[in-house]
Amino acid sequence: GQNIDQPTEMTATEGAIVQINCTYQTSGFNGLFWYQQHAGEAPTFLSYNVLDGLEEKGRFSSFLSRSKGYSYLLLKELQMKDSASYLCAVMDSNYQLIWGAGTKLIIKP
Amino acid sequence: GAVVSQHPSRVICKSGTSVKIECRSLDFQATTMFWYRQFPKKSLMLMATSNEGSKATYEQGVEKDKFLINHASLTLSTLTVTSAHPEDSSFYICSARGATGLETQYFGPGTRLLVL
Numbered sequence: 001g002q003n004i005d006q007p008t009e010m011t012a013t014e015g016a017i018v019q020i021n022c023t024y025q026t027s028g029f030n031g032l033f034w035y036q037q038h039a040g041e042a043p044t045f046l047s048y049n050v051l052d053g054l055e056e057k058g059r060f061s062s063f064l065s066r067s068k069g070y071s072y073l074l075l076k077e078l079q080m081k082d083s084a085s086y087l088c089a090v091m092d093s094n095y096q097l098i099w100g101a102g103t104k105l106i107i108k109p
Numbered sequence: 110g111a112v113v114s115q116h117p118s119r120v121i122c123k124s125g126t127s128v129k130i131e132c133r134s135l136d137f138q139a140t141t142m143f144w145y146r147q148f149p150k151k152s153l154m155l156m157a158t159s160n161e162g163s164k165a166t167y168e169q170g171v172e173k174d175k176f177l178i179n180h181a182s183l184t185l186s187t188l189t190v191t192s193a194h195p196e197d198s199s200f201y202i203c204s205a206r207g208a209t210g211l212e213t214q215y216f217g218p219g220t221r222l223l224v225l
Contacts, residue, residue, distance in 0.1 A: 042216040101152040
């Protein structure tokens with residue numbers, strides 16, 4: 001079966017760095033996406049990785065290792081507004097997104 | 110980035126009535142649109158996938174006669190919840206994707222449905 005695993009909840013301090021991990025087992029791979037979802041709102045796109053390595057975009061970076069079926073989202077210089085759920089999703093061989101359950105990130109002052 | 114709109118953002122209706130939700134891609138042609146529902150503090154649940162000009166593909170357990178989906182143009186898809194009941198109350202979110210199949214899904218802002 002297809003499976004996406006990510007931690008249910010994480011807590012971090014304002015100004016610090018946090019890494020949210022995602023492991024996956026899917027039928028085929030056409031890329032991995034990270035989305036941010038604030039409570040009561042729809043998800044917004046953060047990043048897309050299809051090749052191994054690190055993609056940096058401002059305070060957020062995303063890493064992919066296809067051989068390990070592993071990705072992480074790295075958030076630097078955390079701000080209170082970064083409190084949200086972070087969703088990992090993998091596009092399978094049928095170009096369908098398989099969603100993780102999301103990681104709720106709590107930022108404390 | 111790509112913009113997807115959704116209307117209405119919030120709707121309250123009586124049990125037994127039907128509700129139509131519109132999803133529009135404003136600055137790109139969406140060959141594929143997706144409809145999700147999300148219960149509080151739960152993950153996204155894909156309901157159906159629709160390709161422009163063809164019938165929607167529904168996920169297992171989703172009643173196609175209850176959740177009618179129409180994707181008549183490259184910029185508009187509609188979801189109609191027929192004979193709504195209180196258990197249909199949820200957050201409904203659409204997303205849209207362009208032609209290549211490898212492009213990012215962009216989400217609409219969601220529609221919060223409350224059935225009394």
